[in-house]
Amino acid sequence: MFSFVVVAVLLAVTPSLAVWPIPQKYTTGSTALRLSPSFSIKLSGINPAPQDLLAAISRTSDHLRKDKLQALVPDRGASSANAVRAAKALDTLTVSLTSNAKVRSIAEEAVDDIESRVEGYELTIPANGSGATLKANSSLGLLRGLTTFTQLWYNLDETTYTLEAPFTIVDAPAYPYRGLMLDTARN
Ligand SMILES: *[C@@H]1O[C@H](CO)[C@@H](O)[C@H](O)[C@H]1NC(C)=O
Ligand SMILES: *[C@@H]1O[C@H](CO)[C@@H](O)[C@H](O)[C@H]1NC(C)=O
Numbered sequence: 001m002f003s004f005v006v007v008a009v010l011l012a013v014t015p016s017l018a019v020w021p022i023p024q025k026y027t028t029g030s031t032a033l034r035l036s037p038s039f040s041i042k043l044s045g046i047n048p049a050p051q052d053l054l055a056a057i058s059r060t061s062d063h064l065r066k067d068k069l070q071a072l073v074p075d076r077g078a079s080s081a082n083a084v085r086a087a088k089a090l091d092t093l094t095v096s097l098t099s100n101a102k103v104r105s106i107a108e109e110a111v112d113d114i115e116s117r118v119e120g121y122e123l124t125i126p127a128n129g130s131g132a133t134l135k136a137n138s139s140l141g142l143l144r145g146l147t148t149f150t151q152l153w154y155n156l157d158e159t160t161y162t163l164e165a166p167f168t169i170v171d172a173p174a175y176p177y178r179g180l181m182l183d184t185a186r187n
Contacts, residue, residue, distance in 0.1 A: 017152075017164070020151070023169045024172055025170040026168065027166075028164040029165055031088075031163075032084055033088055033089075033090055033125070033127055034084060034090070034162075035153065035161070036090060036091045039064070039090060039093075039160075040092055041060060041092070041093045044094050046103055049103075050103065050105035050106065051105070052139070053139045053142060056106065056143050057146065060149065060150055064150060064153065067160075068155045069153075069154055069155055070156065077154055081157065084156055084161045085159075087161060088129035090129055092131040093131070093132040094134070095142055095146070096135055097138070098135055101138060106143050109138050110140055114177065117176065118138040119138065119144050121134060121136040121144050121148075121170075122145075122169070122170050122171075123169040123171075124166075124169075125166055126166050132149075134149065144171065145169075
């Protein structure tokens with residue numbers, strides 16, 4: 001009984017955005033949008049592009065193409081088929097660093113002193129099919145934003161779609177430290 005109540009409360013308070021952890025600030029809409037079959041992620045003005053950022057982009061594209069995650073609803077999204085078929089198609093996600101950011105690799109930024117590590121990003125996905133944008137002050141922030149981007153989509157009949165466009169997401173870690181390990185064997 002208790003666990004039933006807990007689950008019911010969790011379902012009731014879970015925001016519609018199925019992204020974890022929940023971004024610091026976000027807005028969603030209620031328009032269907034799908035990824036165009038030629039959807040691509042483009043870098044803009046990042047020269048020279050760090051190899052590990054290019055690899056992250058290629059992993060993200062791959063994941064979006066191969067992931068067949070269906071919506072967690074009883075009909076797996078089938079009742080949205082018409083909306084998905086009629087949805088505008090998103091062609092590009094443009095990834096850029098803000099104008100005064102220095103280009104560094106993700107690996108380098110990931111070992112910056114924890115208090116000064118920069119991981120924030122801004123992700124904007126219009127509902128009308130014009131290009132989505134991801135901006136950050138660091139390559140590490142872009143990596144975080146790409147990860148969020150992959151979590152926004154479901155699959156139905158080979159179409160990758162969302163029913164919640166447009167999105168604006170502004171995110172950064174709430175705390176510099178996100179974990180603590182106590183080694184009980186040696187302490
Ligand atoms: C689509 O929406 C975006 C953001 O709301 C806007 O900036 C853009 O001009 C729109 N594009 C078209 C073609 O309507
Ligand atoms: C980049 O840094 C500036 C100055 O700290 C901040 O105002 C801005 O929100 C940051 N941009 C992003 C995309 O995180």
